[in-house]
Amino acid sequence: MKENRGDTVSKHIFDDRKTEAALTELAKNPMITVTTLGKSILGRELPLIRLGKGEHAVLYVGGIRGTEGVISSLLIDFALDYKRQQEKNATVFDYPMRYLVAERSIYLVPMLDPDGISYVINGIGADNPLRERVLRMNGGSEELSAWQANARGVDLCHNFDAGFLENKQREAENGIRGGAPGGYGGEYPESEPETAALCRFLRGDREAIRGVLSLQCGGGAIYCDCDDNLTAKTMSVGRVLSRFTGYQLVRPEQISSIGSLSDWCIRALCRPAFTVKCDLEAQQYAAVYERLRRMLFSFSCIV
Numbered sequence: 286m287k288e289n290r291g292d293t294v295s296k297h298i299f300d301d302r303k304t305e306a307a308l309t310e311l312a313k314n315p316m317i318t319v320t321t322l323g324k325s326i327l328g329r330e331l332p333l334i335r336l337g338k339g340e341h342a343v344l345y346v347g348g349i350r351g352t353e354g355v356i357s358s359l360l361i362d363f364a365l366d367y368k369r370q371q372e373k374n375a376t377v378f379d380y381p382m383r384y385l386v387a388e389r390s391i392y393l394v395p396m397l398d399p400d401g402i403s404y405v406i407n408g409i410g411a412d413n414p415l416r417e418r419v420l421r422m423n424g425g426s427e428e429l430s431a432w433q434a435n436a437r438g439v440d441l442c443h444n445f446d447a448g449f450l451e452n453k454q455r456e457a458e459n460g461i462r463g464g465a466p467g468g469y470g471g472e473y474p475e476s477e478p479e480t481a482a483l484c485r486f487l488r489g490d491r492e493a494i495r496g497v498l499s500l501q502c503g504g505g506a507i508y509c510d511c512d513d514n515l516t517a518k519t520m521s522v523g524r525v526l527s528r529f530t531g532y533q534l535v536r537p538e539q540i541s542s543i544g545s546l547s548d549w550c551i552r553a554l555c556r557p558a559f560t561v562k563c564d565l566e567a568q569q570y571a572a573v574y575e576r577l578r579r580m581l582f583s584f585s586c587i588v
Contacts, residue, residue: 304332310365311365314368314372316336322486323481327415329403332394336386337386337585341390341495343495343496344496344498346394346500347501348397349398350401350440350502351405351429352502353501355570364393364395380582392494397441397479397480397483404436405430419438438465439464443468443471444475445475447551449473449474451544495588496557500563501562507530507535507559508561508562522557530577545560561580
């Protein structure tokens with residue numbers, strides 16, 4: 286993929302119609318399965334894409350916050366890239382697609398927070414049943430471009446059962462007492478249908494899912510945020526991912542992430558999991574995709 290110098294991030298804001306078209310196109314390939322993880326608070330589907338048919342599987346999750354629709358676009362583009370390479374029977378980064386399809390599976394949840402993403406892109410409509418509640422959380426303003434939470438003000442990044450009580454203490458210190466544009470982890474872990482659906486899926490396939498990547502916007506780093514459960518295997522895989530992407534591998538003592546998906550996967554499922562902070566704010570979209578492409582194609586073979 287050649288970089289298009291005019292290919293800015295703003296051109297890749299999440300688009301429902303383009304995504305529906307992409308999901309329809311992906312479903313035409315017999316080696317790709319498009320289903321749903323569940324539904325959001327406002328009834329939007331949470332697409333679940335399976336690339337390949339192998340028993341050895343990994344999971345990539347994006348669109349966890351409302352401001353991260355561009356990550357959803359990136360994962361959809363990866364799925365389309367996978368489809369093209371599979372149909373050409375290509376070899377990608379020394380891995381024959383025939384092998385990846387037969388022996389590996391890559392599950393994608395490209396948008397865990399479709400309601401929040403819609404708030405950011407489209408604003409809040411007059412017919413939204415949560416309209417008044419959301420406006421109160423947002424200080425009365427209809428400007429929602431910085432909205433990170435789901436439809437009712439829960440930040441899904443902090444709604445997992447890993448360090449949940451610690452996050453409650455941090456919320457209190459920051460004056461967060463309830464639903465908010467960001468930072469509020471909910472009343473209890475998995476209180477939100479989006480996180481509950483994801484956790485049910487992971488528990489159901491806990492033996493098959495060998496590793497998890499949580500892709501988010503950020504400055505370009507790979508967080509290995511698993512406290513004292515850090516294992517030699519996790520660090521080994523993390524170093525490979527760091528080499529593939531050029532992103533710094535950040536150790537637990539260097540960060541303050543609490544209650545994240547990666548934390549929960551390592552503590553509850555004993556699976557290597559990483560939060561990949563993609564430097565989409567500073568880089569052009571195509572350049573970032575190219576930086577991440579080897580990781581996305583190779584993770585299932587190294588974990």
